[in-house]
Amino acid sequence: MSRSEELFERGKTVLPGGVNSPVRAFRAVGGTPFFVARAAGARLTDVDGGTYLDYVCSWGALILGHAHPVVLDAIRGAAAAGWSYGAPCESEVELAEAVRRRMPAVEMVRFVNSGTEATMAAVRVARAATKRNVLLKFAGCYHGHADGFLVKAGSGVATLGLPDSPGVPAALAELTVTVAFNDAGGVEDLFRRRGAEVAAVIVEPYVGNAGFIAPDAGFHETLRALCDRHGALLIFDEVMTGFRVAAGGAQERLRVRPDLTTLGKIVGGGMPVGAYGGRADLMRLVAPEGPVYQAGTLSGNPVAMAAGLATLRETERPGFYETLGRRTARLVAGIGDAAHRHGVPVTTGHAGSMWGQRAYRCRHRLHHHTTRRGAGRSARSLALSRSPGPVGGRNHRRSLPGLSRSCASGSLPARPASRWEAMASCSSPTTRMASPSDRSRPVRPGRS
Numbered sequence: 001m002s003r004s005e006e007l008f009e010r011g012k013t014v015l016p017g018g019v020n021s022p023v024r025a026f027r028a029v030g031g032t033p034f035f036v037a038r039a040a041g042a043r044l045t046d047v048d049g050g051t052y053l054d055y056v057c058s059w060g061a062l063i064l065g066h067a068h069p070v071v072l073d074a075i076r077g078a079a080a081a082g083w084s085y086g087a088p089c090e091s092e093v094e095l096a097e098a099v100r101r102r103m104p105a106v107e108m109v110r111f112v113n114s115g116t117e118a119t120m121a122a123v124r125v126a127r128a129a130t131k132r133n134v135l136l137k138f139a140g141c142y143h144g145h146a147d148g149f150l151v152k153a154g155s156g157v158a159t160l161g162l163p164d165s166p167g168v169p170a171a172l173a174e175l176t177v178t179v180a181f182n183d184a185g186g187v188e189d190l191f192r193r194r195g196a197e198v199a200a201v202i203v204e205p206y207v208g209n210a211g212f213i214a215p216d217a218g219f220h221e222t223l224r225a226l227c228d229r230h231g232a233l234l235i236f237d238e239v240m241t242g243f244r245v246a247a248g249g250a251q252e253r254l255r256v257r258p259d260l261t262t263l264g265k266i267v268g269g270g271m272p273v274g275a276y277g278g279r280a281d282l283m284r285l286v287a288p289e290g291p292v293y294q295a296g297t298l299s300g301n302p303v304a305m306a307a308g309l310a311t312l313r314e315t316e317r318p319g320f321y322e323t324l325g326r327r328t329a330r331l332v333a334g335i336g337d338a339a340h341r342h343g344v345p346v347t348t349g350h351a352g353s354m355w356g357q358r359a360y361r362c363r364h365r366l367h368h369h370t371t372r373r374g375a376g377r378s379a380r381s382l383a384l385s386r387s388p389g390p391v392g393g394r395n396h397r398r399s400l401p402g403l404s405r406s407c408a409s410g411s412l413p414a415r416p417a418s419r420w421e422a423m424a425s426c427s428s429p430t431t432r433m434a435s436p437s438d439r440s441r442p443v444r445p446g447r448s
């Protein structure tokens with residue numbers, strides 16, 4: 001028994017599923033999760049000495065890779081001055097200013113400890129400001145694990161094939177209404193019927209939690225216009241896209257100004273940080289300036305703020321996002337070509353350094369592999385897999401000319417017909433590429 005297997009067995013007796021976040025248990029991809037001993041740059045090393053090229057990088061939090069020396073120095077420096085004060089400190093103000101510089105729509109910001117906390121609080125502000133209760137979200141989008149978000153959610157909820165979670169009171173779930181992402185007509189229809197009840201539309205501006213799906217041209221402009229027309233607020237959940245798809249996040253790339261923005265992952269440089277912010281008149285509703293209560297013992301933690309600041313400063317180096325975007329394009333093309341060579345139909349897409357892929361198999365040829373389990377296993381070698389979700393939008397275009405070799409029916413359409421079954425999708429928010437020296441080092445194959 002490997003050390004990872006031993007730890008997993010022990011873990012299962014004291015932690016639900018042996019883990020502290022569901023997808024880490026590898027249920028969708030099979031096998032035993034590896035337990036990490038250490039990580040540096042683009043590499044993870046497990047407790048058995050195996051090394052992995054990490055395309056996940058803490059699910060997008062580590063845009064600079066693991067243990068980046070500048071961030072490490074900032075963390076060491078901050079920790080040496082004490083790591084929790086329960087009182088304000090300078091780095092909170094500095095990080096807030098840095099966020100506002102990069103995202104001008106975030107006129108004021110409140111730091112919290114996770115993306116979930118950020119989205120929960122943003123919705124509370126929106127409900128207080130509009131005096132309405134209904135939240136419109138998109139099927140497959142994930143906004144954290146708070147009650148109102150688990151209706152038709154993506155990420156681990158979809159990976160594990162869970163229905164809307166038990167434990168969420170029906171009365172609360174009824175306040176969340178869903179529409180398909182990119183279905184502008186569906187949103188319009190919903191507003192026509194229930195516009196006076198809708199407090200906010202919350203959206204992952206580029207979907208990363210149902211595979212990667214880019215928005216159709218004009219989709220977010222339509223959301224903006226409908227929110228304005230009906231007096232609802234537009235919340236961009238940039239927990240994944242923030243400081244990733246562009247220096248100023250999706251709102252910069254799409255040139256759409258949301259009322260409220262939620263952040264996580266990169267803003268804390270890999271430490272437990274989330275943030276919500278937006279129009280000053282809305283943020284002034286938050287206690288102590290206003291009546292909307294939200295608080296946190298560890299919020300604005302000095303070590304976490306230092307990690308976030310150091311990370312943002314590194315990404316402000318000239319050419320950072322251009323280089324990252326170019327490397328992502330190369331990586332995505334390489335994965336597509338490799339899949340092609342092996343006769344695996346795959347479509348890929350990316351925005352800046354956020355990318356995803358979806359692999360398919362032909363039902364005609366592989367009808368004996370139709371269980372979810374089989375599907376996950378077939379795809380395991382491609383990447384840490386997320387669930388087969390809805391097939392993406394127009395960005396899923398990189399079809400493979402050699403498909404006719406694996407299925408008699410020819411090339412893969414943008415939206416595959418029913419004979420094509422999505423066997424796995426993976427969206428990775430990270431693209432830190434191995435340096436030439438990284439690439440020359442051996443990697444244990446087939447485990448990541």
Ligand SMILES: Cc1ncc(COP(=O)(O)O)c(C=O)c1O
Nearest residue numbers: 114115116142143144239240264
């Ligand atoms: C878009 C989005 N929103 C919210 C969250 C929740 O963030 P956290 O896991 O930090 O609570 C996530 C997590 O992956 C996310 O991708």
